[in-house]
């Protein structure tokens with residue numbers, strides 16, 4: 001489809017996606033909705049590229065956004081609702097073109113009989129993954145009309161520091177996430193080193209490439225798991241404290257700032273704050289919590305007790321105020337300030353009173369010390 005569309009771009013009239021769909025309908029042993037899904041995906045990609053090009057043109061920038069042109073090795077196959085059917089034996093049947101046998105898959109028991117609206121078969125490094133969209137029946141709640149405001153400071157050592165306007169705070173530890181990232185980078189470097197000694201395209205080269213992709217994919221899954229669990233902790237904490245607005249410190253443009261050095265640059269580029277924010281937004285929506293962005297400049301430098309502003313960003317994990325002598329957890333200080341800005345429009349009106357400390361995941365068994373982890377109220381660790 002991409003090639004057909006690319007070829008038509010030389011002509012005066014570009015191919016319409018509906019025409020492409022018609023052209024490809026019976027070419028493959030796929031269900032007609034799969035072809036339709038792929039054509040719609042292409043249409044959406046073209047629309048995105050067009051809009052990006054327009055924005056670049058308006059800003060008088062060189063036009064770098066390209067229309068889809070690259071041939072993909074693996075293409076995600078999409079099945080829509082009409083092509084999905086639960087069989088009597090509890091397995092899911094994904095229909096193909098008439099006359100060809102369907103793809104029959106066994107899903108985990110908890111999904112058996114679920115109302116599946118869409119299924120996508122994707123390739124992940126070394127295996128296929130079936131992504132299903134399920135109608136859970138949970139309705140998105142309207143934002144609760146009354147409630148507290150809470151601020152979230154996103155960080156590297158603590159994935160999230162949350163503070164409500166009443167001063168209840170939560171810290172979600174990010175060390176598991178960081179160690180997963182560090183392992184990924186180490187593996188990546190090792191494989192790159194090995195690959196550099198191989199002949200490009202050789203059997204060993206291909207084998208190593210596959211292993212590299214597999215290692216990356218595993219770390220990606222670990223990180224996704226940690227981020228999901230961490231965001232669940234944050235949203236549950238907000239629900240328990242009757243929060244209805246969750247203000248997230250906006251760190252969107254941090255990558256565009258100055259060069260911070262090799263190590264910090266790598267950390268920042270791998271910091272999945274956008275993904276974490278999305279997880280917060282959709283988890284919050286099912287509980288009536290609205291997530292909004294708040295600019296967070298100077299939030300970590302300002303003292304949440306006396307509004308004194310430091311000249312430099314605080315070093316280490318503790319914020320020590322030179323004005324009033326307060327010693328506050330650095331991330332909680334930031335979270336209090338973000339909450340204060342969201343509620344009152346200025347910093348320094350919210351102070352931390354209570355503190356909860358959570359890890360997003362339990363330690364893996366290999367390192368399990370047998371100690372019970374604090375699940376509710378933890379001791380402050382400064």
Ligand SMILES: [Zn+2]
Pocket residue numbers: 303304305306307308321322323324325326
């Ligand atoms: Zn102070």
